[in-house]
Structure formats: C-alpha cells, structure tokens
Amino acid sequence: MQHLVLLLLGAVTLSVSLGQDYLSYVKGGYRPVLVVAGALVVLLALHGLLRGSSERVYHRLGGLLYDSARSRAPQPRRGGRDEHDHQHEHAPRVAWLLLAPVAVLLVVAPSALGAFTAARQAAPAPVAETALAQVATNVTGLGPDDEGRPYRTMALMAYAIWSRGNPDAFEGRQVRLEGFLTPRAGGGWYVSRILISCCAADAIPVSVVLDGPATEDWQADQWVEVIGHWAPPQLHPTGGYPEAVITVDEVTPTDRPADSYED
Amino acid sequence: MLGIVVALVLVGRYVVPDLFDGPVLAAWSTVFVAVCLQALPFLVLGVLLSGAIATLVPASFFTRALPSRPQLAVPVAGAAGVVLPGCECASVPVAGSLVRRGVSPAAALAFLLSAPAINPIVLVATAVAFPDDPEMVAARFVASLLVAVLMGWLWHALGRDDWLVLRHRPEVPTGTGRWAALLSSARHDLLHAGGFLVVGGATAATLNVLVPRSWLEAVADHSVLAVLVLAVLAVVLAICSEADAFVAAGLTSFSLTARLTFLVVGPAVDVKLIALQAGTFGPRFALRFAPATFVVAVLCALAVGWALL
Numbered sequence: 001m002q003h004l005v006l007l008l009l010g011a012v013t014l015s016v017s018l019g020q021d022y023l024s025y026v027k028g029g030y031r032p033v034l035v036v037a038g039a040l041v042v043l044l045a046l047h048g049l050l051r052g053s054s055e056r057v058y059h060r061l062g063g064l065l066y067d068s069a070r071s072r073a074p075q076p077r078r079g080g081r082d083e084h085d086h087q088h089e090h091a092p093r094v095a096w097l098l099l100a101p102v103a104v105l106l107v108v109a110p111s112a113l114g115a116f117t118a119a120r121q122a123a124p125a126p127v128a129e130t131a132l133a134q135v136a137t138n139v140t141g142l143g144p145d146d147e148g149r150p151y152r153t154m155a156l157m158a159y160a161i162w163s164r165g166n167p168d169a170f171e172g173r174q175v176r177l178e179g180f181l182t183p184r185a186g187g188g189w190y191v192s193r194i195l196i197s198c199c200a201a202d203a204i205p206v207s208v209v210l211d212g213p214a215t216e217d218w219q220a221d222q223w224v225e226v227i228g229h230w231a232p233p234q235l236h237p238t239g240g241y242p243e244a245v246i247t248v249d250e251v252t253p254t255d256r257p258a259d260s261y262e263d
Numbered sequence: 264m265l266g267i268v269v270a271l272v273l274v275g276r277y278v279v280p281d282l283f284d285g286p287v288l289a290a291w292s293t294v295f296v297a298v299c300l301q302a303l304p305f306l307v308l309g310v311l312l313s314g315a316i317a318t319l320v321p322a323s324f325f326t327r328a329l330p331s332r333p334q335l336a337v338p339v340a341g342a343a344g345v346v347l348p349g350c351e352c353a354s355v356p357v358a359g360s361l362v363r364r365g366v367s368p369a370a371a372l373a374f375l376l377s378a379p380a381i382n383p384i385v386l387v388a389t390a391v392a393f394p395d396d397p398e399m400v401a402a403r404f405v406a407s408l409l410v411a412v413l414m415g416w417l418w419h420a421l422g423r424d425d426w427l428v429l430r431h432r433p434e435v436p437t438g439t440g441r442w443a444a445l446l447s448s449a450r451h452d453l454l455h456a457g458g459f460l461v462v463g464g465a466t467a468a469t470l471n472v473l474v475p476r477s478w479l480e481a482v483a484d485h486s487v488l489a490v491l492v493l494a495v496l497a498v499v500l501a502i503c504s505e506a507d508a509f510v511a512a513g514l515t516s517f518s519l520t521a522r523l524t525f526l527v528v529g530p531a532v533d534v535k536l537i538a539l540q541a542g543t544f545g546p547r548f549a550l551r552f553a554p555a556t557f558v559v560a561v562l563c564a565l566a567v568g569w570a571l572l
Contacts, residue, residue: 005454013303047446048447128512
C-alpha cells in the first residue's frame, strides 16, 4: 500500500512542478530539481509495485509447489511460507504521514505568502551596506523609463535600496511598483513583496509605505500597480526604524502574477 | 509527537487568538508544503546515496578509507562532509547507512553534522548573503567543522551503542540484482525518513507562523540573550542549510556572533533534523544527541565568533 503513497507523492510533485503551482512554494530555479525528484519517486514507487506483484506471483507458485510436494512427502514445519513472508518489504507506518503534504496540496492548494507574512515583519528590510554604497556612487542613476511610458518599473527591494542609498536619483522621475497591499500598523497601507531565497520558509518581506489617500475597497492581499514619486522615509509607527515611502499618483488593481515572489 | 502538536496548537491558540482564521492557516499550509517540497529532492538524493552505500560500495572500502582509530576517523569523516552537496535531509540517511556498513558511529555522526554545514553550496550561499562580512564564511566553516569533530569525539568518549538503535531494514532476498537491491533500500529509507520529515515540516511551519517577529527584536540588543534566542530560532524554524544564510543576513539588528550561532546551530539541530534522527537512529539517541549538539554548537559559535568576527 505504501508504494501507492509514494506514487501519489511523486505524481503530485511532478504535476506541481510541471505547472505553475510550485512557484508559490519554492524559487523558480528549483523546478528542474523538483521534476527529477518527482520522477525518481514515481520510479521507486513503480519498481516497488512491480516487485511486490511479481513476488506475490512467485509466492503463490512457490506455495502451490510446496503444498503439492508436502502432500506427497510431509516435511518438518520450516521454511516455506514463513520464510517468504519475511522477505516482504514491511513499509513503516510513519510513511502514511507522507499523505499530509499531498492532501494539503490537493485540498487546500495554498497560495503564495502575502499580507499576513508581510505584516509580521518587525525589522527594516535587510539592505547590505555594499549595496547602498554601490547605488550612492552609481552615476547612471535609475536607468531609462519603461518603453513608451513616463515611469520606470522597479523591484521593491531596489526601490528600498535606492531610496536610502541615493534619493537624488529620483529627482524628476516617476516610478512604478508592483505588489500586494498590506495594512500598516496605526493606519495606512504598504505595497509589499515577499523575497524568498530557497522556499517559503525563508520568506523576507519588503514593504514600501503608500503616501496618499486610500480607497474604501482596498483589502489586504489585493495586488496593485502603484505609480508615484519618491518621498522621504518615514519611521515605523512602533519599531521606530525608517521605511521607504512612495507618494502615490495612481493605484490600479491587478491580478496576482504566477511568480509572486521577488528575486 | 501528536501530543506535542496538540500542545503547540493549544499554546498557539492562547498566544494568537485568531489562530484558525484564514490567513494564519493559509500561511501555515504554504510554509508546510514549501518545507516538504523543498526537502524532497535532498531526501531522494540522500536515500539513493544511502542505498548505493548499502549495496554497491563494499564494506572494505570504508575500513580502508578511514583510519581504524575512531579518534582519528572522526576528523577525517568530518572533513569528508565537504563533498556532499546537500542539506541536512540528505545526510541523515547517508550517516545511517555508514553505521550499518561498519563505520564507527562517532565518525558517521561527525559526517552527519558537518556535511550539511560546510559543503561548497552552503558556503557560497553564505558568501552571497553576507557581502559586507566575508569573514562570516570562514567563521561558519570553522565553527561547524569544530562542532562535528567535538561531537564525534564526545560520542566516542561517552556514547553507548545501545542508545543507537538502527531500525530493522528488510533483508533483500538472495538472487536480487544489486540495482534492485539499491532501489528497495532507497524506497524503504524514503518511506521512513519521509514520514519523519513531514512531522518536522509541520512543526517548523507551526512555529514559523506562531512566533511573533517582534519578540526577536525585543532581545536583539542584549548580547547573551540575543545569541541564545537566535540559537533557539534556528532549531524551531528548521530552514534548509542552503537558505539559512539569507534569513540570518536579514536579522540585521543582531550581532554577527548571534547570527553565526544561528548558522552553526541550524544545520546541526533543528526540529526537522531531530525528527529524522529519531526515525533513523531511534528516539533514545535523538533525546541525548540533539541537546548535547545544541550546547556544543552554541559554545563553538561563541568561541569562533569571538576569535574571527
């Protein structure tokens, strides 16, 4: 039976990693590793199933031969069936637990981490001093606007770094950020993204304060596109550390992208 | 185990009253699935390697490759951890297989502790995560290797063989091909270790979602408490050793030594690893080995942090 558990585990791993769903749990580059692992688990399961059935056939044959042999010449009660039974693979009972992640995937199909995780962040976004130094001395600035648009699209982490390291670069520029809405402690909203370096267990949220009026229909986890201007950092209401801010010109609801984690 | 989970849920319900509201459970499910999916390839690698050790590599190879005196075999096996490019999920079945093949438990345990911590992938990830502090890579390497070797020697001096119960592995019928034997052994290990991995993954996801990050910031300025808190955090979060450096880099309010402790403790003791060890070597082993490793890892990280950082 446990071979079927493995078969299910391998099949679900394959289907998750061949589609888009795996992007909610692990980093995009992890896909080939998952596909190979899923295929190997399926292989192990099929090998077990085949071996199990061929063993059963063998045992039945062996049992028949043994019984017919015994009927002719009785032998001491040794060997025979007992010996064969020991050769079965007794799969451990703990293996049934492998059905738990399979069940959660099939029943809940949890989506990528969002506002709940972002709101739990209690420290400034981790920005390396070397990254700050790099943008401070970068003469090329933010780079050109998006083609045919009056703004430049930036990753939230990049915005947070430039906002601290080289605010002058935003002079006269419009910026576009993409992410989900997270309520801010003490009122107001952030646009947030989650960074992962391996899987969702190592999530690091990055949030930028939205400076501007919110509409009634804003909800946590709603994906939005924010177009706006740089504004000076504000202090976190309880933590007291500076947070990057964008003055909002326009907020448009969008759909959650397949790969919602920021690189 | 079930009792622990129930207790955690009850405590969690008290700490976070809206525990069973949507977002908490949704985040838990995501992290739980993520830990299991992320660990699966490493586990598959580990059980296949372990199967290969059990069936393809002759036992005489290890007696020739390792010094016969366990005191010397421990550092050699610890240094050999450099070659297994996996995380902790891969090294547990491999270490179990080594003991079955006649390698002294002390040496196998040194390998078990060093492999997930000092392999090239982990060291490169650490260098990428700490661009401002390149000495972190050297500190991690030295401290983790030190933990592995000290624990190996400690086991040799104090460990008793009856604490270590290798579970019964079914005999492969005679006449089975070596490849079929390898697959059977790998499948059995996968079913067994996989079940324990799920227990560890569920525990890690629960603590990941329940422990408020603001608790961490409250102790960051306290030098001793900060080290202990990050050591405990490494145990409860059970982040893969190839990604833990990025999380440590994010704990910017903590001292470098505290973050080094997080990196040294994590690959050696965490809830996922304790579950896997209990499954492979027996609960009596895990109950003694995990706390001892925790203490040795914290002390080594403090010593190396003081000397190098």
